[in-house]
Amino acid sequence: MKIILWGGVALLALFWTGGAAILAEAVQWSAQWVSAGSTSTLEAAAKNIVLPVWLAPWFDPAGISSVLETLQDMLGSFSSVLPTMGMVMGWLIPAIWITWLLGVLALVGAGVAGTLILSRFQKS
Incomplete structure (x- = not known):
């Protein structure tokens, strides 16, 4: 049962990481596009x-x-505001990865809590 639990945690962490990477790339692309004044x-x-x-x-x-x-x-x-928005959007990438870290920590915490709960039920 613990293997299934940690497999689920790993799968969710994989999706979470992929989503964060795609979002970070999209923000970086849009920041470059916006700062170019397109x-x-x-x-x-x-x-x-x-x-x-x-x-x-x-x-x-x-x-x-x-x-x-x-x-x-x-x-x-x-069109006059967009070049400065490109600089502001540069702060979003670190915010995305900080949010990713908090999400992964929450997933690991949920995995540890699930493991502790499962170990208590399996002993009794």
């Missing part, structure tokens, strides 16, 4: 979005166009 590409892409004809019965074209205009305005206003 918002003009997004603005251009938002201006070129056209609602397909077959979606017109389900969505109001005027409502969709107002949402796209709002998106364009937001991207235009964020």
Whole structure:
């Protein structure tokens, strides 16, 4: 039973580590992208979005166009702030790994507690 418990802890730790690594890489990639000032590409892409004809019965074209205009305005206003956000996002990677450490410690603590509980029930 202890082998199953620690196998489960190891599997959860593996998923936790993989998730943290993927999140850290995504944050690093987005920080580089944001600090490079690539918002003009997004603005251009938002201006070129056209609602397909077959979606017109389900969505109001005027409502969709107002949402796209709002998106364009937001991207235009964020373009001056985004280079500084790249520096702030650099602090997220250490925060991700600190959170990972706390999660792994909690998993190991749960494994130890489970082992102690199992050993008490197996003795009696």
